[in-house]
Amino acid sequence: MIGWKIFYLLVFPGLLFTGVLGLIVGWVDRKLSARLQFRVGPPFFQNFNDFLKLLGKETIIVKDSIKSVFVATPLAAFGFLVLISTMIGLALFFHEGFVGDLFVIMYLLMIFSVLVILGGSSTGNVYSSIGSGREIKLLLADELAFILICLIPIIKSGYQIQLKNILEVQSVQGPFISSVSGAIAFVIGILCIQAKMTLPPFHIPEAETEIVGGPYMEYSGPLLAFWQLNHYMMFVIYPFLLIALFLGGFDLHGIGILWAVLKYLLIIVIMILIKNTNPRIRIDTALNFFWRYATPISFIGIILAVFGV
């Protein structure tokens, strides 16, 4: 029994599966972006090579930093992401879970952002601090909309707060995206993901050309490798969460496998297209967008969901 739990955590659907799939999807992201810009793009094993190379480089612990926080944050963030991916994967692939796991997932995802903020502000670098400050503002902007759209599937499934039960309701009624409120929530959800993963147009905290990488600026070697891996793992976690909440999860029998891959690719490709067609926006524009438009629209979605539309 305990052996299986360790297997879930370390191999499938936890660490190994999410890490490897994340790096592969990261390659899809880079390759597709390159093709959209009429470039050739990197080879298939690029992200693996990047990761392994960074593991072997020298780690510089910045003299002015709070050393324990500086070292602990990337590793802790990695641990949390492994935990989240295991929970989502268990619900998706094995139909297991516990009551309220959706709330725990939302809570842990927020902790990840907090860890980025902590890591950035522990370095004692001005640009990193600016990046952390922007990350806080971005978190304030997208968090409320994200929580609201996560409530919509809960309401539509008759107030189930377990991912497994939400998936079961969807397999009977059809995926929630086919209803009006579900569709609204899905669209807002993709935009929230874009902001939570700090992908363009919401890469305000990182902004390579402006504040040289923001919170990650001072990280080097293995610690940077873990930040990179965290970023790519989120390419798995957030789409899987959206699939579980709105697209009816995976049906891994026969033709269902093809559908599963297509669902996943659909979300990834939409994200990459948004990423490649939008320039970076200012932080006040982002706040404006989420508070003026996204959050009220998700409120409307909730009202629609309560009336069962």
Added chain:
Amino acid sequence: MGWYNKRLAKSLWVFHVSGSPCNNCDIEILDLITPAFDVERFGLKLVGSIRHADVLLVTGIFNQKIAPRIKKIYEQAPKPIFVVAVGTCMSGDCCFKDSYNKVKKREDIIPIDLYIPGCPPKPEAMIAGVVKLIGVLNG
């Protein structure tokens, strides 16, 4: 170390610093990431912070004012780091050879691993240079 060097050769991240050039070389370097030349197919990537870099790309003569800063940047880089000197400026002073403010010997400031001459070198020449570096790493 052979295995690790092969990984390193496939993912060189480049940090670009200009040590008082005429700025032409820097413009040509940016050509490398455009669709026509696209060095991302070799895994090369321009990064914004020296802490992420494996290759330090320097251009220009070093004058008295920038020399200590270049040294500082080199010391801030996580090792192993390779220094690639782009332009005739780096290898032979070029049109600045009579400048009163240039440092005597650039190699005293930072060790240089690879010279790419040309004023400015063509992007093809830079790619050829970088591929030589990759070849050395691959053994």
